Amino acid sequence: MTSATDTTAHVDGEHHDDHHHIPKGLTRWLFTTNHKDIGTLYLWFAFIMFLVGGAMAMVIRAELFQPGLQIVEPNFFNQMTTVHGLIMVFGAVMPAFTGLANWLVPMMIGAPDMALPRMNNWSFWILPFAFLILLSSLFMEGGGPAFGWTFYAPLSTTYSGDSTALFVFSVHIMGISSIMGAINVIVTIFNMRAPGMTYMKMPLFVWTWLITAFLLIAVMPVLAAAVTMVLTDKFFGTSFFDAAGGGDPVLFQHIFWFFGHPEVYIMILPAFGIISQIVPTFSRKKLFGYASMVYATASIALLSFVVWAHHMFTTGMPVAAEMFFMIATMLISVPTGVKVFNWVATMWRGSLSFEIPMMFAIAFIVLFTIGGLSGLMLAITPVDFQYHDTYFVVAHFHYVLVTGAVFSIMAAVYYWLPKWTGKMFDITLAKWHFWCSLISVNVLFFPMHFVGLAGMPRRIPDYALQFADFNKWISVGGFAFGLSQLIFLALLIKACRHQGESVSDQVWDGAEGLEWEIPSPAPYHTFDTPPVVK
Amino acid sequence: MQDDNKNIEQMADQIQPSPTQPRQDVDHGKTVGKIMLLVVGMFCFAFALVPLYDVFCRITGINGKTNVEAAVYSAPEVDETRTITVDFITRTHSGMPWEFEAQTRKVDIHPGQMGEVTFYVRNPTGRDIIAQAVPSVTPGQASLYLNKTECFCFQHQPLKAGEEALMPMVFYIDPQLPENINFFTLQYTLYDITETAEDAVEVAMN
Numbered sequence: 223m224t225s226a227t228d229t230t231a232h233v234d235g236e237h238h239d240d241h242h243h244i245p246k247g248l249t250r251w252l253f254t255t256n257h258k259d260i261g262t263l264y265l266w267f268a269f270i271m272f273l274v275g276g277a278m279a280m281v282i283r284a285e286l287f288q289p290g291l292q293i294v295e296p297n298f299f300n301q302m303t304t305v306h307g308l309i310m311v312f313g314a315v316m317p318a319f320t321g322l323a324n325w326l327v328p329m330m331i332g333a334p335d336m337a338l339p340r341m342n343n344w345s346f347w348i349l350p351f352a353f354l355i356l357l358s359s360l361f362m363e364g365g366g367p368a369f370g371w372t373f374y375a376p377l378s379t380t381y382s383g384d385s386t387a388l389f390v391f392s393v394h395i396m397g398i399s400s401i402m403g404a405i406n407v408i409v410t411i412f413n414m415r416a417p418g419m420t421y422m423k424m425p426l427f428v429w430t431w432l433i434t435a436f437l438l439i440a441v442m443p444v445l446a447a448a449v450t451m452v453l454t455d456k457f458f459g460t461s462f463f464d465a466a467g468g469g470d471p472v473l474f475q476h477i478f479w480f481f482g483h484p485e486v487y488i489m490i491l492p493a494f495g496i497i498s499q500i501v502p503t504f505s506r507k508k509l510f511g512y513a514s515m516v517y518a519t520a521s522i523a524l525l526s527f528v529v530w531a532h533h534m535f536t537t538g539m540p541v542a543a544e545m546f547f548m549i550a551t552m553l554i555s556v557p558t559g560v561k562v563f564n565w566v567a568t569m570w571r572g573s574l575s576f577e578i579p580m581m582f583a584i585a586f587i588v589l590f591t592i593g594g595l596s597g598l599m600l601a602i603t604p605v606d607f608q609y610h611d612t613y614f615v616v617a618h619f620h621y622v623l624v625t626g627a628v629f630s631i632m633a634a635v636y637y638w639l640p641k642w643t644g645k646m647f648d649i650t651l652a653k654w655h656f657w658c659s660l661i662s663v664n665v666l667f668f669p670m671h672f673v674g675l676a677g678m679p680r681r682i683p684d685y686a687l688q689f690a691d692f693n694k695w696i697s698v699g700g701f702a703f704g705l706s707q708l709i710f711l712a713l714l715i716k717a718c719r720h721q722g723e724s725v726s727d728q729v730w731d732g733a734e735g736l737e738w739e740i741p742s743p744a745p746y747h748t749f750d751t752p753p754v755v756k
Numbered sequence: 757m758q759d760d761n762k763n764i765e766q767m768a769d770q771i772q773p774s775p776t777q778p779r780q781d782v783d784h785g786k787t788v789g790k791i792m793l794l795v796v797g798m799f800c801f802a803f804a805l806v807p808l809y810d811v812f813c814r815i816t817g818i819n820g821k822t823n824v825e826a827a828v829y830s831a832p833e834v835d836e837t838r839t840i841t842v843d844f845i846t847r848t849h850s851g852m853p854w855e856f857e858a859q860t861r862k863v864d865i866h867p868g869q870m871g872e873v874t875f876y877v878r879n880p881t882g883r884d885i886i887a888q889a890v891p892s893v894t895p896g897q898a899s900l901y902l903n904k905t906e907c908f909c910f911q912h913q914p915l916k917a918g919e920e921a922l923m924p925m926v927f928y929i930d931p932q933l934p935e936n937i938n939f940f941t942l943q944y945t946l947y948d949i950t951e952t953a954e955d956a957v958e959v960a961m962n
């Protein structure tokens with residue numbers, strides 16, 4: 223859909239000599255305002271957080287390997303589930319997408335950098351502090367947060383430890399970072415598109431990120447308000463969520479999920495964008511239904527504001543409200559279905575090839591759809607009374623988040639890594655990484671559907687004996703999935719050392735778009751002179 | 757290809773005299789300003805949700821909360837064709853040591869008729885405690901038609917160590933109560949609010 227030429231237009235004038243040497247050492251990374259550097263920082267940070275959060279998941283699965291309490295204290299178990307969730311959501315998935323946006327959005331729309339480079343540096347560098355604070359709270363007396371990533375009141379108010387203040391502080395920093403990142407994306411896309419890059423010519427990754435950025439702007443402040451209310455309820459005697467003082471704990475859930483549901487789409491819309499870039503490349507066809515993809519993304523985003531109470535079916539809402547939220551939730555699967563249909567239609571009669579990014583993309587399409595279907599089951603109010611707070615919900619959101627969001631991020635890294643480094647990554651390692659991840663992730667999450675349907679509750683360190691066999695397999699899958707990511711680590715280290723065969727500018731022979739027309743590896747500065755898009 | 761390149765260079769000359777600068781014709785500050793308005797707006801909106809939620813629940817009765825101030829008896833006439841059963845349930849919040857009981861567990865009453873129920877409380881501990889009772893009606897819709905002309909839940913309830921008390925609650929049911937509701941439950945939960953209400957105590961206890 224976009225075709226452009228630039229490549230040779232890197233005729234940098236003599237009036238900005240600082241452009242030709244890249245600063246070295248630690249200060250390069252500390253003070254950088256270059257979108258590619260910041261993108262790299264975000265991506266490495268996300269990957270480290272992925273490993274840290276993953277280590278916590280290993281603790282959880284080790285405890286659940288057998289029934290009974292054996293390895294950790296229940297209170298520590300709760301801290302693990304809580305911090306695992308927080309780290310994966312705010313530390314791994316969201317920063318990874320922001321990193322990809324940093325690298326790709328300017329290159330895809332023909333801009334020289336992000337619109338607000340200095341703010342970009344800040345929005346990254348406050349993140350490590352947020353997570354340092356969160357992680358260090360685990361070592362405080364009384365432990366870190368143990369109330370679940372959803373921090374429901376009164377668990378987070380009346381019944382929480384003093385470290386709640388640190389939790390609130392770190393969530394505030396994460397929120398500010400996300401908002402700054404989102405502002406940067408919006409301003410860049412609004413103001414810095416190359417001549418001729420009209421909205422309806424923008425690559426879908428750019429579109430989905432634009433819409434995601436608006437979701438972030440709309441709901442991160444709500445999260446900030448929610449944690450602030452928790453803070454004042456706990457430490458300053460307010461009663462937002464305290465029935466004795468005239469408040470209402472259910473109100474907490476409304477506010478949280480008003481943020482929370484759009485938040486889950488924040489974690490999947492950029493994934494939709496990535497898949498929409500990759501599938502056409504390896505099908506050697508244009509994306510089927512470009513415009514419908516844009517409209518589907520926008521309608522998913524809008525609908526995501528009116529479905530939040532599907533997380534609250536069991537709080538005793540009136541029947542009319544339950545019906546409304548059930549139907550609104552099911553409506554979301556219509557635009558989601560449109561997307562899946564379009565991807566499949568893009569592949570239909572395409573000249574397919576199965577390079578690593580495509581393998582991850584296809585795995586995404588199949589496995590994300592499984593997650594969507596279990597979501598649809600959960601949306602049915604009467605059955606959610608049985609499924610709510612069981613492992614069925616855990617299975618659902620791990621299919622959409624791990625085999626959805628995380629797989630899409632891996633697909634993206636494999637797809638654009640050669641462009642970033644100029645070298646093809648180690649394909650053998652990548653194949654090992656793909657197949658080990660694919661198999662283990664299903665051993666890990668698929669049986670969770672069954673134990674969930676049979677009634678195993680989530681967030682509990684022990685379980686009834688009849689769930690023992692399944693949990694053993696789930697844990698085995700978990701350890702295998704965790705180990706598989708070390709293959710990825712090895713591959714990434716090799717790639718960053720620029721080992722491997724050099725690649726062409728286009729890298730993949732079906733790839734289209736501005737980022738494939740600049741040299742490989744992508745120069746430190748691109749599109750100083752804007753390309754013209756026709 | 758050749759043509760394209762020429763094109764680019766021409767365009768570049770026109771649009772971008774200084775290639776390192778972002779495009780000149782746009783003011784990022786303005787865009788940022790607009791977005792910041794949205795950010796601040798959404799933060800305030802989240803706080804606005806608190807009163808909005810209360811109003812919404814009061815109008816629809818969804819939450820089963822009853823009014824917090826005394827109603828004035830204004831029923832036009834007693835509807836003797838209908839008899840409504842009201843159940844009273846009492847509980848104390850965890851950590852609240854009082855004994856708390858409705859002396860009448862259940863009343864059958866016509867809409868429009870006045871009813872009175874007395875609740876017994878005792879503070880068995882050796883310290884003074886202030887309590888707050890929070891009512892809740894199930895099904896929630898019935899709360900819209902339950903009018904209390906007098907209720908202990910309108911005030912804090914202080915009891916000295918070892919003291920006991922009888923607390924009245926006077927109510928009537930609006931004859932407009934929908935046909936499908938013939939039975940509802942009024943539940944009171946007692947909370948220990950001694951810590952947060954310390955200064956209110958002095959007044960109440962003297």
Ligand code: HEM
Binds near residue numbers: 532600
């Ligand atoms: C077809 C689309 C979807 C539907 C119909 C759907 C429906 C639901 C429902 C009804 C629940 C509540 C279950 C319960 O707690 O009883 C739920 C939970 C959840 N969903 Fe989805 N969902 C969909 C897609 C997604 C996507 C795309 C994501 C994220 C990428 C996601 C992430 C989550 C998460 C994280 C939870 C659990 C939150 C928690 O309680 O910790 N869902 N979903």
Ligand SMILES: [Cu+2]
Binds near residue numbers: 482529
């Ligand atoms: Cu949801």
